[in-house]
Amino acid sequence: MKVVNDFSWKIAGVAGDGILNAGLMLARCCMRGGLNVFASAEYPSLIRGGHNHLDVRVSEKPTYSHTKHLSLLVALNMDSVRKHAKKLLPGGGIIYDGDQLKLMEQDVGRSDIKLYPVPLLALAEQAGGKIMRNVVAMGATIGLTGFDIELFNEILRFNFGGKKGEAVVQANILAARFGCDYIREHYCRSGDDKPGGYKSVDNIDGRYSIDGGHPGDGFGFRLERREGNGHIFLSGNEAIVAGAIKAGCKFFAAYPMTPASSILHGMAANEKAFDMVVKHTEDEIAAINMAIGASFAGVRAMTATSGGGFALMAEGFGLAAQTETPIVVVEAQRPGPATGMATHSGQGDLRFVLHASTDEFPRIVIAPGDVTDCFFKTVHAFNLAEKYQLPVVVMTDKYLGESYASVEEFGHRGLKMERGKFIPDGELANNGHEYRRYKITEDGVSPRAVPGQKGGMHTASSYEHDEEGFEREEEETRIAMHHKRFRKLETASKEIPEPEIYGPAKADVTILSWGSPKGPIKEAMKLLQKDGIAANYLQIMYLSPFPAKKVAETIKKAKRCVIVESNMTSMLNSLVREHCLLDVRDKVLRYDGRPFNPEDIYQSIKAMVAG
Amino acid sequence: MDGKEFKVPMNGNGSNGNGVEVSHGLKVLQDRKKTTMAGLTPKELPTWCGGCGDFNILFTIKNTLVELDIDPASTAIFSGIGCGSKTPHFIKTYGFEGLHGRSLPVATGTLLANHHLNVIVVTGDGDGYGIGGNHLIHTMRRNFNMTHIIQNNEVYGLTKGQYSPTSPAGFRSPSTPQGAIDTPVNPISLAITMGATYVARGYAYEVKHLQKLLADGIRHKGYALIDVFQPCSTYNKINTIAWYKEHLYKLEDSGHDPADKMLALSKAMGDGDKLPIGLFYRENRPTYEDSMPQLNGVPLVKKDISDIDITPMLQRFK
Structure with missing residues (x-):
């Protein structure tokens, strides 16, 4: 018996090997075959060379993250074998180019996995070009797992058809066929096709006992097609783009910065189809100021950057607050300080985003945790920004923004676009009163007029100002305006949803987290459950205003609490201490630039519970 | 060719249909009163020093708006930080007094969001040529349809007398006690080489001459830079009225x-x-916004966003 549809695959090589594209094709193929998939890549900040690898997790069950352990490794060089062979599960295997690498069992140091040399390069050349080496490896993967090569051909058509032409499609189909056939002919002959050398496999979605195996036999994992589920497969950044377009964002300005650049690319690719203006600016300062200008004129506007770019935006961020101009800023974190680790992941900007710019002013900070959150929370960010006329930050990181997941198609029709206190054209012109842009109101929000509207003329000022917008320095005016601005946050907090709890109401351990660890945490909960440890998880999606009541309640009720986040000082715990006057002692923190994996979270929490 | 389309305000009973062609593609609203000096004057009064060139520049901008009969409600004036950047408060149009050096990107955002607006930018020399220098060179090469007036008094006023990017070499100030070493910025040659399509220089005490430059600059379809020499009666003891006269x-x-x-x-x-004033350079080149098919029709701000159908986009993720 083999492990069916509980599969973790990795392809590893150097930058320029085309790893990302190949992996995404395999993932999309599995999704179309009715399975759940997740894909994430790790790559260095250079165009050629270095060590690149991409993980594809495939499961019959909903799957939320990559895993540490692997079923199959496609190693395009020796470095990849050295780095990743130890992560293979029993019954797993390595596909590599036998003409390039001479691997022996002692090279990988274990006897419970199989080696599958395939002449990747030679077969690619035979099919029409070296460049298709990856596609040969994909074909070999399909062959070894018993998946549907016809379905993969469909993906090749989807990927290369149209823009590259039929010849390219056919060459790729041939390359995949060569890889698939080679593996089946050489390693899947009848009788060999039984896994062996191990009694059981303990993977995330199940514990599998294997009978009748004997050492040296076939590959232990199988992929089988299921009914199509109509899912879509996209990255966090692509979901943000979709959310922004849905929300009616008509103006987007940004300066390229990893890991936010694909938002710029996604917005630009859609600017004609959806009547938007997308501007690659001279710097991030221009980007945020342009977004403010566009919003001042009445359109929904956004910018996206990483921590370094957001540092340049800090003054403009305050300008949006002071002029009460709604904007949405995506801050896709990477490790710092300064340039830091450009292509890696982290959650060290939380305090920075919560405090960026001078003095104190209200801001809303939202941290989606997965691809679906990215879509819906971006839409919500635009609604909140306009309703409360303040800057809203959508905080992500490299792991969330650049990882891909298959998810249910977003139910986007009929989502409400809340434009707040925009004054309809006719009302302004006729009321005869002097319009006051910053009118003091009970909820803190003032009626908003935009250029072009007769009767709404005013000057928005970065200086402190009175109700009409004129510069003022009197104590009373300052206090009244400061209070008015903060009242908006109070009003907003009434409608901001409370953090959601995942898992059983009663649990042995309660995990508190924010942002991208969501996926690995949900997978770790599966592992804990298998060990009889009941875990639940509080996802803190809205960090400003901080949901102190719900967080405090949860911590007080919990048998044991642990914070999981990607920074060294546990910024989330500092917020808990600040807002709840509570202290969460147990933490799982990771700050090496890599995302959490479920196995490590599971091991850490298991050890805590045991201790 | 140099006629600028006068922009119809968006409100005229909810449509752009009220405009009538007059000449040069100029449009005015039938139901709009003529723009007057009184109508452009809010209750807020300037607080500049006596003898400051900002008064004359303010007066000339307002005169120009009256002369061209530009609708104040469809005009937005942008500034940064500095003495002269308070100008938007003293003209009753829409205004945005932003951050030091950042007026051009804000103006750009507004223009692209609603390209039917008249966009005017007013900055000082420190704001425009110093801290905002990066935005300036990139805005010039993009050729948006906007008019950029730079109040150039060759010194920092609001921060009390430090040298500016246009101060002459040797200029002594609290921040350059031994005299400025830097070669001053030459805004005119910079603008010509960076792609500005209307490059002029006026003088705050030649108001008729300045008004002609402003009117032509506003009419010009493209980015117009009008550098305006002005004395700073408090901090610039070199470039005085007498000096300029000479x-x-x-x-x-x-x-x-x-x-x-x-x-x-x-x-x-x-x-x-000798320093020339007047129109140095003018060319006709398509504006940035005219080169974007998305902006061929109604402005972005007029697009319906109530329930955008993203189904075709999501299909690509299947």
């Missing part, structure tokens, strides 16, 4: 041809110790 001459009196780029550059590089 050093300025008018380009139009010297038979200059603003279509000749190389000649314009040579005039910009200076003429001994």
